[in-house]
Amino acid sequence: MTPFFQTFQDEKLAPQLSGSRSRVTYLVTADSPDEIRRKAEDICAEQTVEFPVDLLPPGVVREQILGRVENISPCENLFSPPGMVSAHVEVSFADEVMTDELPQVLNVIFGNISIKPGIRVLSAAFSEPLLRKFPGPQFGVPGLRNLLKIPQRPILFTALKPQGLAADDLAALAYEFACGGVDVIKDDHGIANPVYAPFYDRVLACTAAVRRANAETGENAIYVPNIMGPHTEIIRRAKFAKDAGAGGYLVCPGLIGFDVIREIAQNPELSLPIFMHPAFLGSFAINPDGISHACVFGQLARLAGADATIFPNFGGRFSFSRAECLQIAEACREPMGDFPSIFPCPAGGMKVDRVEDVLGAFGKDVMLLIGGGLFSHSPNLRENCRLLRSRLV
Amino acid sequence: MTPFFQTFQDEKLAPQLSGSRSRVTYLVTADSPDEIRRKAEDICAEQTVEFPVDLLPPGVVREQILGRVENISPCENLFSPPGMVSAHVEVSFADEVMTDELPQVLNVIFGNISIKPGIRVLSAAFSEPLLRKFPGPQFGVPGLRNLLKIPQRPILFTALKPQGLAADDLAALAYEFACGGVDVIKDDHGIANPVYAPFYDRVLACTAAVRRANAETGENAIYVPNIMGPHTEIIRRAKFAKDAGAGGYLVCPGLIGFDVIREIAQNPELSLPIFMHPAFLGSFAINPDGISHACVFGQLARLAGADATIFPNFGGRFSFSRAECLQIAEACREPMGDFPSIFPCPAGGMKVDRVEDVLGAFGKDVMLLIGGGLFSHSPNLRENCRLLRSRLV
Numbered sequence: 001m002t003p004f005f006q007t008f009q010d011e012k013l014a015p016q017l018s019g020s021r022s023r024v025t026y027l028v029t030a031d032s033p034d035e036i037r038r039k040a041e042d043i044c045a046e047q048t049v050e051f052p053v054d055l056l057p058p059g060v061v062r063e064q065i066l067g068r069v070e071n072i073s074p075c076e077n078l079f080s081p082p083g084m085v086s087a088h089v090e091v092s093f094a095d096e097v098m099t100d101e102l103p104q105v106l107n108v109i110f111g112n113i114s115i116k117p118g119i120r121v122l123s124a125a126f127s128e129p130l131l132r133k134f135p136g137p138q139f140g141v142p143g144l145r146n147l148l149k150i151p152q153r154p155i156l157f158t159a160l161k162p163q164g165l166a167a168d169d170l171a172a173l174a175y176e177f178a179c180g181g182v183d184v185i186k187d188d189h190g191i192a193n194p195v196y197a198p199f200y201d202r203v204l205a206c207t208a209a210v211r212r213a214n215a216e217t218g219e220n221a222i223y224v225p226n227i228m229g230p231h232t233e234i235i236r237r238a239k240f241a242k243d244a245g246a247g248g249y250l251v252c253p254g255l256i257g258f259d260v261i262r263e264i265a266q267n268p269e270l271s272l273p274i275f276m277h278p279a280f281l282g283s284f285a286i287n288p289d290g291i292s293h294a295c296v297f298g299q300l301a302r303l304a305g306a307d308a309t310i311f312p313n314f315g316g317r318f319s320f321s322r323a324e325c326l327q328i329a330e331a332c333r334e335p336m337g338d339f340p341s342i343f344p345c346p347a348g349g350m351k352v353d354r355v356e357d358v359l360g361a362f363g364k365d366v367m368l369l370i371g372g373g374l375f376s377h378s379p380n381l382r383e384n385c386r387l388l389r390s391r392l393v
Numbered sequence: 394m395t396p397f398f399q400t401f402q403d404e405k406l407a408p409q410l411s412g413s414r415s416r417v418t419y420l421v422t423a424d425s426p427d428e429i430r431r432k433a434e435d436i437c438a439e440q441t442v443e444f445p446v447d448l449l450p451p452g453v454v455r456e457q458i459l460g461r462v463e464n465i466s467p468c469e470n471l472f473s474p475p476g477m478v479s480a481h482v483e484v485s486f487a488d489e490v491m492t493d494e495l496p497q498v499l500n501v502i503f504g505n506i507s508i509k510p511g512i513r514v515l516s517a518a519f520s521e522p523l524l525r526k527f528p529g530p531q532f533g534v535p536g537l538r539n540l541l542k543i544p545q546r547p548i549l550f551t552a553l554k555p556q557g558l559a560a561d562d563l564a565a566l567a568y569e570f571a572c573g574g575v576d577v578i579k580d581d582h583g584i585a586n587p588v589y590a591p592f593y594d595r596v597l598a599c600t601a602a603v604r605r606a607n608a609e610t611g612e613n614a615i616y617v618p619n620i621m622g623p624h625t626e627i628i629r630r631a632k633f634a635k636d637a638g639a640g641g642y643l644v645c646p647g648l649i650g651f652d653v654i655r656e657i658a659q660n661p662e663l664s665l666p667i668f669m670h671p672a673f674l675g676s677f678a679i680n681p682d683g684i685s686h687a688c689v690f691g692q693l694a695r696l697a698g699a700d701a702t703i704f705p706n707f708g709g710r711f712s713f714s715r716a717e718c719l720q721i722a723e724a725c726r727e728p729m730g731d732f733p734s735i736f737p738c739p740a741g742g743m744k745v746d747r748v749e750d751v752l753g754a755f756g757k758d759v760m761l762l763i764g765g766g767l768f769s770h771s772p773n774l775r776e777n778c779r780l781l782r783s784r785l786v
Contacts, residue, residue: 012559016588042710049555050581052765056555065557096588097556103621103648104585107672111582111648115675115705115741117712162442163490164454166405188443189504192497195409195489228496231656235625255496255504257650263624279500282508287680312508317435319510348508372445 010060017064020127021092024109027120029077029086029288039118040069040089046112048097068092079288088122100133102259102304110291121291123331124299131303131337135266139273139307140340141333141365147247147273148183149220154359154392156181156385157345157367158374160206161188167197171205173381177374178213178221180385184367185210186250187226189277199229199237207245222247224275228256235263238270248273251306254280258304265305275345276306286319293324298331302342308367313346313358322361329362343367352377352384355391368392403453410457413522414485417502420513422470422479422681432511433462433482439505441490461485472681481515493526495652495697503684514684516724517692524696524730528659532666532700533733534726534758540640540666541576542613547752547785549574549778550738550760551767553599554581560590564598566774570767571606571614573778577760578603579643580619582670592622592630600638615640617668621649628656631663641666644699647673651697658698668738669699679712686717691724695735701760706739706751715754722755736760745770745777748784761785 026043030036044067045053056062070090077086098105105126113119137143145151158177160170170191177185185206193199203225210223227237227249234256238249251261251274264270278297284290285297293311301309309332312318314325325346333341344362347369358368370388377384419436423429437460438446449455463483470479491498506512530536538544551570553563563584570578578599586592596618603616620630620642627649631642644654644667657663671690677683678690686704694702702725705711707718718739726734737755740762751761763781770777 008557009559009562013557013589048583049557050552050583050764051555052769055765055768061555061557065555097583099585099587101586101621101623103623103645104583104587107583107585107621107645107648111645111672113675114647114673115671115679115711115713117679159443162444162449162454162458164401164406164442164458166402169402190441190443190490190497190500192492192500193494194492194497196406228494228500230494230496231650231652232628252496252500252504254507255500255650256652257624257648259624259649278508279504280507282506283676283680283683286508286510287676287682289680290676318508320508371443372448375448376445 008057008059008061013060017060017094017096018129020095020129022095022098022127022130023070023090023092023125025122026089026091027075027077027086027122028089029080029084029118031084033074033085036072036085036087036089040072040091043067043089043091043113043119044069046116047108048093050112064094065097095127095130098130102134102262103257105303106258106300117289119289121295123292123295126303126337128337131339134262134303135305136337136339137302137305137307137342138265138271140342142340144273144307144343148222150183152364154364155183155343155367156389156392157184157186157369158182159186159188159369159371161191161371163188163190163194165197167202167205170197170202171209174206174223175209175213176381177385178210178219179217180382181219181389182221182385184222184224184248186224186275189226189250189252189279192226192228199225200240203241203244203246211245224248224250226250228252234260238264242270242272246272248275250275250277252277252279253304254278258300261304261306273307274305276301276309278311292327293320294327294331298328302332302336302339306342308343308345310345310347310369312348313350315354316348316350318348326361333365341365345369352388355388401450401452401454406453410453410487410489411522413488413520414461415488415491415520415523416463416483416485416518418515419482419484420470420479420515421482422473422477422511424477426467426478429465429478429480429482433465433484436460436482436484436506436512437462439509440501441486443505457487458490488520488523491523495527495655496650498696499651499693510682513682514688516685516688519696519730521730524732527655527696528698529730529732530695530698530700530735531658531664533735535733537666537700537736541615543576545757547757548576548736548760549782549785550577550579550762551575552579552581552762552764554584554764556581556583556587558590560595560598563590563595564602567599567616568602568606569774570778571603571612572610573775574612574782575614575778577615577617577641579617579668582619582643582645582672585619585621592618593633596634596637596639604638617641617643619643621645627653631657635663635665639665641668643668643670645670645672646697647671651693654697654699666700667698669694669702671704685720686713687720687724691721695725695729695732699735701736701738703738703740703762705741706743708747709741709743711741719754726758734758738762745781748781
């Protein structure tokens with residue numbers, strides 16, 4: 001038999017590596033600085049060779065394919081148990097290990113180590129060559145403002161619900177919202193293709209309703225359907241929605257994969273803004289072991305190509321802190337290759353009387369997603385929308 | 394305008410509901426029994442209508458579309474902070490809210506509430522009508538045993554690595570493994586489509602290598618490629634692998650969506666066993682707020698249609714406890730409609746000398762996934778495989 005070590009052929013591998021590396025910063029918690037170092041080295045192996053490092057021969061695999069600890073900086077960690085220490089651990093990975101396929105990029109960042117305790121992804125800094133392999137957000141803040149013809153003011157965003165309404169009843173609601181001055185009207189993330197409001201019927205009814213309202217108001221509201229569905233049906237639904245006159249797509253990457261966003265962003269036939277929804281992604285952010293709010297809802301959304309990212313706002317019915325929400329917003333606009341800024345869409349239990357507070361926190365480049373709050377302010381839905389819209393200046 | 398409440402039309406909705414409901418049990422933690430009750434009711438609303446319940450008119454939406462608290466049983470919870478109380482909260486959801494599409498089933502179980510603290514999915518009990526909407530595992534334990542022609546003994550499973558080897562070098566390894574008596578040889582989950590071992594080249598090389606070994610040994614080893622890739626490429630890769638003579642598919646649903654498994658299981662052109670890998674799913678299981686090991690790696694794997702589920706074994710380099718691993722194994726074989734049992738595949742830092750312990754825990758219907766351990770036992774890889782295989786009786 002061929003001894004195992006002879007199978008490594010540096011002369012074949014080396015020419016295929018560019019030397020370009022992307023960096024991921026982890027918050028690592030352990031019971032001693034030595035253990036932090038051991039965990040950092042474990043991340044390097046687990047996320048790349050997944051092999052006992054002492055069995056690797058010297059050479060290119062060890063030097064370049066294996067992750068590399070770039071920096072370890074001890075830090076405070078309010079959430080770590082007593083007696084434990086924490087550090088920011090920066091690890092670099094060869095772009096060729098990340099490849100030009102998004103699922104593998106996510107896999108290198110956090111695939112197997114999602115199963116190991118004491119590790120949280122804080123942020124990812126992708127190399128310029130790696131970013132150029134991905135389409136990025138096709139609209140972003142400037143493109144969405146252009147499409148909506150809203151040069152400056154904050155954007156009013158709502159959702160069609162509750163679950164149980166028929167397609168034409170949801171369309172009637174969409175019409176009311178659009179007449180009331182709501183700019184972006186999306187499907188609820190829980191309404192995908194139920195028998196009582198099937199996708200194709202709903203998209204036809206809601207696009208028609210918003211078109212009719214726009215003709216009456218002279219505004220440019222858009223309807224954003226939830227295109228979640230069976231694996232091979234998603235792109236078909238997106239195409240149907242685009243042809244019917246929808247103004248964007250709602251995508252839940254936690255349920256159907258981040259690469260759906262990349263696929264849509266890259267496909268010229270589907271060219272419409274993408275709104276990312278956080279369903280099924282909460283466990284990454286709200287637990288200590290996971291991925292930071294800013295990374296999962298900001299950096300990864302943008303890398304995938306989302307133009308707007310929905311997340312539960314502070315002070316609503318969810319638990320994100322003000323700081324965590326502002327970190328997401330910061331990740332939406334921080335420099336990232338040639339990618340445009342994208343819209344943060346704070347949501348979840350928003351009330352009309354909180355508008356000024358929220359705008360004060362996020363600034364004008366924001367989409368305020370208000371659902372139930374539009375109904376509860378007064379019995380007149382259209383007037384509630386108008387009131388809210390009047391405050392967005 | 395149409396007042397909002399008039400849009401509810403029970404006579405339209407009621408005939409579309411079967412009355413069949415599926416149940417999910419959550420571990421809910423809060424600071425008082427009253428707060429547990431409030432959280433239980435919040436789950437009911439958040440996962441269905443996502444709307445202020447006091448604004449819902451009496452009728453079908455409130456009675457059937459809204460989730461329903463079926464039971465609350467106070468319980469111990471070793472992981473809850475001091476002063477908090479916990480309970481098992483059973484909630485039922487109409488099958489029509491879950492629909493016949495897998496992403497929406499997952500969405501109803503844990504979509505938005507993944508973002509709320511103090512909630513862990515313990516188990517899901519799907520109604521028989523709901524289970525009949527899904528193909529389920531097409532092979533399971535009996536089908537895989539039949540394919541491998543191994544009626545009774547535990548199955549030996551390994552992975553091709555490390556990352557950095559070329560396609561033909563990985564194929565040479567596959568040949569060694571197969572000659573050494575390994576039954577199932579999968580790609581490493583981190584090797585999807587790197588420049589140094591591209592998917593199509595690798596699949597051709599590895600299928601040929603395993604075929605050659607089988608011709609020599611008279612055994613029936615299979616090669617299981619990692620079909621992860623861009624959204625619209627995954628099914629194409631599966632088809633290519635099947636045509637090339639692969640023996641199964643490795644799928645990471647955390648990275649590309651659980652519905653990829655369902656799609657493959659339902660597509661007769663792709664008929665081969667599916668091996669589910671836990672990459673990127675760890676945060677659900679290892680944190681308090683998430684989804685139990687048994688549910689995410691057992692019940693959801695089986696619902697999707699996986700035939701074998703890989704998870705990090707106790708005592709290896711990951712952190713799952715013996716109890717958690719055995720709960721996964723139990724979920725692989727507990728009654729679930731007409732679905733067959735599937736194989737638990739304990740993995741991760743397994744060593745040759747732990748075989749008896751592991752078999753004692755899991756019994757014979759198990760696939761032992763051993764990677765690095767096969768290399769480290771002695772320098773002779775083929776002999777290491779033979780030694781291990783000889784212990785699997």
